[in-house]
Amino acid sequence: MTTQAENTVGFIGLGQMGLGMATRLLESGQSLVVYNRTQDKARPLADAGARIANHPADTATKGGIVISMLADDAAVEGLFDDQLLARLGPGGLHLSMSTLGPATATRLAERHKAHGVDYVACPVFGRPDAARAGKLWLCLSGPASARTRLETLLAAMGQGVYEFGDDPAAANVTKLAGNFLIASAIEAMSEAYSLAEKHGVDADAVHQLLTQTLFACPIYQNYGKAIVEQRFTPPGFTLRLGAKDMRLVQDAARAAEMPMPLASLLGDRFLRMLAGGQGDIDWTGIAADQRQAAGLISQ
Amino acid sequence: MTTQAENTVGFIGLGQMGLGMATRLLESGQSLVVYNRTQDKARPLADAGARIANHPADTATKGGIVISMLADDAAVEGLFDDQLLARLGPGGLHLSMSTLGPATATRLAERHKAHGVDYVACPVFGRPDAARAGKLWLCLSGPASARTRLETLLAAMGQGVYEFGDDPAAANVTKLAGNFLIASAIEAMSEAYSLAEKHGVDADAVHQLLTQTLFACPIYQNYGKAIVEQRFTPPGFTLRLGAKDMRLVQDAARAAEMPMPLASLLGDRFLRMLAGGQGDIDWTGIAADQRQAAGLISQ
Amino acid sequence: MTTQAENTVGFIGLGQMGLGMATRLLESGQSLVVYNRTQDKARPLADAGARIANHPADTATKGGIVISMLADDAAVEGLFDDQLLARLGPGGLHLSMSTLGPATATRLAERHKAHGVDYVACPVFGRPDAARAGKLWLCLSGPASARTRLETLLAAMGQGVYEFGDDPAAANVTKLAGNFLIASAIEAMSEAYSLAEKHGVDADAVHQLLTQTLFACPIYQNYGKAIVEQRFTPPGFTLRLGAKDMRLVQDAARAAEMPMPLASLLGDRFLRMLAGGQGDIDWTGIAADQRQAAGLISQ
Amino acid sequence: MTTQAENTVGFIGLGQMGLGMATRLLESGQSLVVYNRTQDKARPLADAGARIANHPADTATKGGIVISMLADDAAVEGLFDDQLLARLGPGGLHLSMSTLGPATATRLAERHKAHGVDYVACPVFGRPDAARAGKLWLCLSGPASARTRLETLLAAMGQGVYEFGDDPAAANVTKLAGNFLIASAIEAMSEAYSLAEKHGVDADAVHQLLTQTLFACPIYQNYGKAIVEQRFTPPGFTLRLGAKDMRLVQDAARAAEMPMPLASLLGDRFLRMLAGGQGDIDWTGIAADQRQAAGLISQ
Structure with a gap:
């Protein structure tokens, strides 16, 4: 169904934290297409109803949302390249939940903007068990309208959201x-x-x-x-x-x-x-x- | 009355903390004889029923208890000299509530022992308002029997007592x-x-x-x-x-x-x-x- | 004369240090083509016989030598781009005398190698007066044959050369x-x-x-x-x-x-x-x- | 002979440094009476003509000079007690060559003054071989007249003397x-x-x-x-x-x-x-x- 596809959210990065967060999203009724460099880690999510992407860019749909939870700045900058951002395109949104440096966030936001994609930073506090239970604390910053669009997703993952304005660097x-x-x-x-x-x-x-x-x-x-x-x-x-x-x-x-x-x-x-x-x-x-x-x- | 005198406790050091602690002790029904280098600070306590001593040694009675709350190691070592300790004498107890170095506590304990006086360390956590309200947290160490003897006094001053054994240095x-x-x-x-x-x-x-x-x-x-x-x-x-x-x-x-x-x-x-x-x-x-x-x- | 042109060495970066070094080279009989972002600084050298380049790449001749003395890693990485390196081409040599990080040196050496250009690191110790007097201390590392080729130039600039092998990062x-x-x-x-x-x-x-x-x-x-x-x-x-x-x-x-x-x-x-x-x-x-x-x- | 005794200088502390310095003084023709806690270390000096004292105070003669080279502040403060200082008495001089804290020097100077003894600080730079060769660098401070009195002794021990005025703490x-x-x-x-x-x-x-x-x-x-x-x-x-x-x-x-x-x-x-x-x-x-x-x- 088109509606189904439109609502499907991409999720990249299934380490200890990402796996818990994605599982929690599936439980909340959110349909997901997930990607991880080593595909093995994605299997439990497939069992829970997620679609597995073979390539990072395959998590993106025009105007859709992709969530990332990756190990470091280089991984995020490497994966969110022009190909992926072109797929997301105008109206697209990247919810970047990794712990990144503020300078990286600023650089990423500019690159996203060139493709019409909103870049929203939302690093989290909490260990893997909190991620699995949807009890993370969330630090959110980025364009106001994009933040509003994320309310349901964030509510599924966190026990509280703290907002830090429009500048994606601020949350980082x-x-x-x-x-x-x-x-x-x-x-x-x-x-x-x-x-x-x-x-x-x-x-x-x-x-x-x-x-x-x-x-x-x-x-x-x-x-x-x-x-x-x-x-x-x-x-x-x-x-x-x-x-x-x-x-x-x-x-x-x-x-x-x-x-x-x-x-x-x-x-x-x-x-x-x-x-x-x-x-x-x-x-x-x-x-x-x-x-x-x-x-x-x-x- | 002899009993009255015997129960009277000495209190030396009426800074912001000491004043609150002494006031609290008086409120709990404890009779006190207090000393402070600048006597002005003792006046509110006199109004509340404390006796004012003109000399530190006058706070001590044979076999009695003296509490100290002073600014630093030098002050305690200076005031608790042979004269004061001789007045306290065998069976006497010094409840030392200042924040001191462990080496000072060890030195003081030895000097007290030579006079048959128990030295008990009980530094406190809390600001002046907690002292006034009897809501300090107390770190206690020193001879076990001496610690037992202090229960009522400590209960008047603190909301909780944590014990650290027989060595007075430990609480410090x-x-x-x-x-x-x-x-x-x-x-x-x-x-x-x-x-x-x-x-x-x-x-x-x-x-x-x-x-x-x-x-x-x-x-x-x-x-x-x-x-x-x-x-x-x-x-x-x-x-x-x-x-x-x-x-x-x-x-x-x-x-x-x-x-x-x-x-x-x-x-x-x-x-x-x-x-x-x-x-x-x-x-x-x-x-x-x-x-x-x-x-x-x-x- | 072709010979003249062939022997001419490029020199980029005429700050306090670079100006002294270039002047010294001219005095030693070396013909130079110099470049500085703000051309004013190059004038004294023109009076002393140097040719002024309008663009960094104009300091390079096929198989020739370019010396750089710039403020930081970004300046060197920015100026020694594919255009300049292509001009130097196989047999060319870049004598990089700025204080750079070893990782930058390694990156630059690889980029130069792709154009057949030797990258030699030679940061210096000494203040501007020592540069002007040819009394710098020189730390040299890079390909052995390239180091040999530089002997006359280095002798004009320094009072001593210390060699640290083939790895350009070592001198840095x-x-x-x-x-x-x-x-x-x-x-x-x-x-x-x-x-x-x-x-x-x-x-x-x-x-x-x-x-x-x-x-x-x-x-x-x-x-x-x-x-x-x-x-x-x-x-x-x-x-x-x-x-x-x-x-x-x-x-x-x-x-x-x-x-x-x-x-x-x-x-x-x-x-x-x-x-x-x-x-x-x-x-x-x-x-x-x-x-x-x-x-x-x-x- | 009285003259001999009057000229004899005391020397306390025969560690690696003190032994070299005392040996050098003997070589220069200075008669010495030496003391060390463990007497074994004094033996080589006895062979070279020094008299061995059984007690620190025995190194002192009325109005004479005692040199000390000891391990730390506590050693100097312990050995230069009222007994030794009384023996030195008015006109006596203590040349203190150990590395001490300035506060210790000030305390020692006051204690010496009460006995009419001059306290002169002269810590040294140099390792044991320099001490043995009379090639130490000397930092001198203390009462001016006392410093003058020490010229010959210092010339035997050092290759240079740097003076820092009247305050013994300064040299330290x-x-x-x-x-x-x-x-x-x-x-x-x-x-x-x-x-x-x-x-x-x-x-x-x-x-x-x-x-x-x-x-x-x-x-x-x-x-x-x-x-x-x-x-x-x-x-x-x-x-x-x-x-x-x-x-x-x-x-x-x-x-x-x-x-x-x-x-x-x-x-x-x-x-x-x-x-x-x-x-x-x-x-x-x-x-x-x-x-x-x-x-x-x-x-």
């Missing part, structure tokens, strides 16, 4: 600010708990006190627990991705010509972990480097 | 860990919000998103709001005291022979503020240095 | 390492001399001692003197260029997946200066930020 | 500034050479270039060579002593209420080495931590 700056705050909290707990440990104080007791009182919020409670228990696998969010985001934060600071000393410290901490071959553990794993620095783990 | 390490986490959060928000501002993104909107979701806890909500509004006076906790605590954290790290790079970064940030004559504003004021660094305030 | 890594060492020395002296000053010790006397003994070398002697005298204009090398080089160092560290904490510290120091509108003073001017941080200059 | 600030500059150079080379190595560039070739040109001075040449060759034992100056000096630098910055971010970075680097049990290797050994951070040594 916000997302990076958030990830920077999380990494900072991990660093701070890593240092504080290793201090306690070295002074013979029970780090878990310190953690209990702080996260039942001043820091009674999910980031400190969940990440802090992983740090206390030294449980860095399986990763919820890998150190390699964390390193990539710190790089994006540092690049955003450079572009704005301003220092961010804590971001620099985190950047170096992550680079030391990557150099040591630890890119695949969870990003709370920077606590292991701090414990080694403190002499709590032998070198 | 915990308190320093907590203050370090707070300062780290202030630094992280200072950098993140200035990044948003430089990219033309509304820092308050970023703050709303983050503190309604991942960071929905008092430290981020309250301190973050002060940062967004650039409201650093009147101080709830001065930059000078914050600098002192960062120094204690750095000293504790040195004593344990371990690096704490974020503590070092914070130590330098606070020193820059002190050098610039900003010691008397609130410690969230490090955000002003970050805004200046970012070129958002002219030098 | 070396140059960045050197600039990083210089910036580190500036930072160290800035901190040390402000410490002396704050303790009431004559910073110039400290400088004399150190640079007549342990640090009796040009960098400490000359830059240290500028720091002591707080003389940051006119710039020998601007803060903006220093910031660019720190960025290249940090990017090289990232690319190699390794931390460089001192480079990060310097990067932030330079960014603070740029944010404060100080990009056009000499890069020793980071000492002014340190003096302000120490409260020696009012904010 | 200068010495700390110098050690901070050395540690900064070690850090900078550690990072730069590991960057070269990771990019496949010969670090020794980079070292040759830089130390034959811009950095042609002993610190870069000698320490850089040790870094390139990864030769950190036997130590010329241990990491533990380097860590102590960085602590003194940081304390001096704190006392002056000013940030020194590079000193903080170095402090943390040294602490990581101490935590890893590396306190006894040479302080150039921080290069090993940087190589590990870069993934050039397996963790």
